[in-house]
Amino acid sequence: MRVSIDGEKCIGCGVCVQICPDAFTLDEAKGIARVIRPEGADCVHEAKDSCPVCCIIVEE
Numbered sequence: 001m002r003v004s005i006d007g008e009k010c011i012g013c014g015v016c017v018q019i020c021p022d023a024f025t026l027d028e029a030k031g032i033a034r035v036i037r038p039e040g041a042d043c044v045h046e047a048k049d050s051c052p053v054c055c056i057i058v059e060e
Helices: 015-019 044-050
Strands: 002-005 024-027 032-035 056-059
Touching: 002 032, 015 024, 015 044, 044 056
Parallel strands: none
Antiparallel strands: 002 056, 024 032
């Protein structure tokens, strides 16, 4: 599974980090989320579906 974040769409709300902290972190300096370890994280799809600006891209 490949996971990425569209940095131009991300608003840094942190929903993905709250739902799936093993896969996402917030880059506070840039004000956007970053993918850290998506492998094996069952919550990635829930985080993607919960993103208010649909900036999480998941490729199987």
